[in-house]
Amino acid sequence: MSYRIPLIKPFINDRVKELVDEVLDSGFLTEGPVTRQFEESVASYIGVPHAIAFTSCTTGIETALRVAGIGAGDEVIVPDYTYPATANAVKIVGAVPVIVDVDPQTLLMDYDKMEEAVSANTKAVIPVSLFGNPLDFDRLMMAKERYGLLIIEDAACALGSSFKGRKTGGWSDMTVFSFHPRKFITTGEGGMVTTQNAQWAEAMHQYKHFGMGKSVGREEMLFQDTGTNYKMSNLLAAVGLAQMEKIDDLLNERMLLAENYRKLLHGNQKIRIPETTGNGMHSYQSFAVFVPDRDRVMRQMRAEGIEVQIGTYALHQHPAFQQRGVRLRGQYPGSIRAWEETLVLPMFHSMTSAGQTEVVQKLTLCVE
Known part of the structure; x- marks a missing residue:
């Protein structure tokens, strides 16, 4: 698609x-x-x-x-x-x-x-x-x-x-x-x-x-x-x-895009941004947010022509990691929350501020 x-x-x-x-x-x-x-x-x-x-x-x-x-x-x-x-x-x-x-x-x-x-x-x-x-x-x-x-x-x-x-x-x-x-x-x-x-x-x-x-x-x-x-x-x-040869320019562009997303999402109580490690600089390969009812929101955003994606997977939920030879340690509340709520938003070098604004506007409507 x-x-x-x-x-x-x-x-x-x-x-x-x-x-x-x-x-x-x-x-x-x-x-x-x-x-x-x-x-x-x-x-x-x-x-x-x-x-x-x-x-x-x-x-x-x-x-x-x-x-x-x-x-x-x-x-x-x-x-x-x-x-x-x-x-x-x-x-x-x-x-x-x-x-x-x-x-x-x-x-x-x-x-x-x-x-x-x-x-x-x-x-x-x-x-x-x-x-x-x-x-x-x-x-x-x-x-x-x-x-x-x-x-x-x-x-x-x-x-x-x-x-x-x-x-x-x-x-x-x-x-x-x-x-x-x-x-x-x-x-x-x-x-x-x-x-x-x-x-x-x-x-x-x-x-x-x-x-x-x-x-x-x-x-x-x-x-x-x-x-x-x-x-x-x-x-x-x-x-x-x-x-x-262009990595510094590309990285700087990602920093600006990430900062703009942060400004656009500021004050939204339903859409939250994961924390960055203290003393760390995030490269924002992916710009992730926490949203309620993530799968529904993802379907609606895609129907609007905006490609969003899950974050990644909670391994303990998959048969490959429920077999012998894998050691599971207790419960996974952090991972389950991440799996259920994390959504990755579009971010690429030629993305415009208007494009980001549209993404956030559509996302805000989807979570309300």
Whole structure:
């Protein structure tokens, strides 16, 4: 279905087309020098030494877990309110996802519940910087030190966000980003892992290249270990590379759009905005609100030609996470509230103030 006001539009300018044409003309379509440039661009922007491109955020999380040595018998704590990929990656490597509730105000992992879930088998936590809301690394670093946990951040939506002035991607042991089309920096499909750890970076590079190690010449390649093909092509990387050249402008536009939504929604007692982490800068990959009777409101907004969407999923409600091999922790009031009330509004680089005003006017009518 085509909407008058879509949820998001990818940023495709002449520079994107120019770099894609260059790759097509080169005939070198698989992963190569353009992918390297894209990785370097992301690493430089965040301020870390290593960025490794992947086919998706999901395969990036899976590989991060593997190079950290996490597998059968290990437990990894994940939030209940997230896309299933977060917990699926844990299951794929043979570890046990331990699912905890989220804070009903920020929609991020409840850090108290996270600490209560730590056991002798807990090796890592995968907190999710949902919608671009940064994590509270004061709390996470205390837990890391207290329990010896690895922090592998699912930052699918959080490129451009920061905590205490330090960008997301520079805090965690490993941080994994998504470049899905709903992200404001997109490659169509794709992901990226950032880390300070050179050994992990090399292991990830090796794993996504079939286990192939470094060599002096092409005929001397050695396959050091089991691996697979999680490479990002030059073609996709070209799209991301061109967009990274404009990331500050795109991010500033999102800040202005978010501030305008806040002004338009100010004083509305039925439509509330989730809280941003203290000392954090939200990148507003998605602008989410809490509304009553969310599913009805969503249907009515879509009927008006305005594309709105649910936030994400409450994992404990789904059969895939009610099976053996998954540990559910108590009740999930925060996640249930998030699932039932969260609605994501349209936001894209070319959106006008008039378009935002129409979205809020229609939404206000729908909730009354």
